[in-house]
Amino acid sequence: MKILFVAVMNFVLVGAMSAQPAEPLPKADREIALYEGTPPGSEGWNLTERTIFNTEVGLEFTQNVARPSLLYFAPAAGKATGTAVIVAPGGGGVNLTIRFEGTRVAQQLARAGVAVFVLKYRLVAHPTDSSMSKAFRRDEKGIVIEGPQKGQDVRALAFADAERAMAYVRSHAAEFECDPHRVGVVGFSAGGEIACHLVAGPMETRPDFFAPIYGASGFAPPAADAPPVFLAAAADDVWGADGSLALFKAWREAKRPAELHIFQMGGHGFLVRGGGGDHVLDRLEEWMRTNGWLERASARRRARAED
Template sequence: MIRWHLCAAALALTASLPAAAQEQPLLFAPATAPHLEGEIILPTPQATNTPPESWLRQTGDLQVRNVQQATLLPFLPPRNLATGEAVLVAPGGGFLGLAIQDEGYDVARALAARGIAAFVLKYRVLATPADFGKFMREMVAGRSGKPTTLHVPEDTPDFSLEDARAALAYVRAHGDDWGIDKMRVGMMGFSAGAFLTLTAALKLPANERPAFIAPIYPRMTARDVPADAPAMFVAIADDDFLMAPGTLGLIESWHKAHRPVEFHLFQSGHHGFGLGVPGTTTAGWLDDFVRWLDLNRVKR
């Protein structure tokens, strides 16, 4: 099943998908903001010139757009399972919104069940029309190749990176409260969240970078990678539009820098598979990540 997140897959890159997929309806509906007990407000500025925060559902899964204030939501493991590691989880959405349930809350719960403290980052994104009807018309227009005001940025917005930087610092500063090893705070991101994860790993000062990263279905183009870049775990499906022929530059960049990298290319699963698509090998990727993390913990 192709999932239509608020992302490039639903906009400019739709033309690369089969005609039958393009004809599927956009199953978005307005939703009430959930009550999130324990949510932490990060010390970054509120969004300016942005419509009010708006929640919606896509085939039942919660998403959010026009994020006003960056927050963290902790998902802590049982004490008897805790490894001492933490992962900042950044949902995707093309920096136009966040697929915060299936690429955030669901992933964080699964990590916590495996002993890893997880923190879902609700980061600031680009503004979209306040009116839900207008927002939907713009989404449909972009999906059909018509003019639209919704455009996926070429690079990580500065305010999104600022939120990730603050989140990493907050988790480290309060690590003792949660039984977290401050030297083992990593970051995992999906689609645009993967882009944010890579930007944090490559652009932040060395002492502020995540200790390890897991970009899941990221943009696979080459990067300038420093000699002290974090170890990286990558997962993507071969039928993802970001896996065009010759796009293994990201992996090659880590190789050239002589940095640890593990790469999982799944036969199928499309873009936006979240915790995995039943009936495909993507369904087991999180356990692969945990095994990789366990091995790297032993080596350090």
């Protein structure tokens, strides 16, 4: 299946921007730049990053990311497990659904003892001098055909950002009191494609577990040591469900660990409430606990000592 960084969701297009959410976005403990100076490929972009509130769906979108970074959310005091997760929000490659698929995910996993890094990866630009709802246009291959990124494949740059993020978390694991062999990726929609891209890559940037939520796309056949996967989508989201079913089948046939949830309804993004997708983060947390990633580091050390 080849659904790439296109606006596969109606809600990624930005409507009115005057109203504001009831609460400010959760503040990260740190924001970590992934590159010193201008990232390779972003020369001449001259974009102003912004986060707006879409009144049509009641969600915040971050746009015009030119300097990718990680928003670090520390695990709750006394609960650190040594596990780290990179969270890649979706948004069709033109927005980041920053709260719904980013900071709220980070908060829940941090409460469970996970060190969480929300990835702000590079996006196809929106005009910054108007309230136009659409990003600059791309051709059928995903190449931008107008605006400051003309001629570029921004999706490839987003993949590079994800690889750099994984390398950063692994190389700085001790700083965050994490195990470099317990680093997972959770991706939503376009962010799920990022997660699948990392799984198909070299070992140094391959996650130890991954969860493409309504975003299983662009995945390669699983290797013999492919990491465990958690999948979730709604039955009334054809793209999300079909991709999730295909990846689950591939992992199951390869005898690799896989868990799949297809909820009766929810649409793309689980914006239709009441179909089970409302609680997908609880199901994700249960899966992580079942596989030992929410077991505290001190408990693991005691178990090893007893063995």
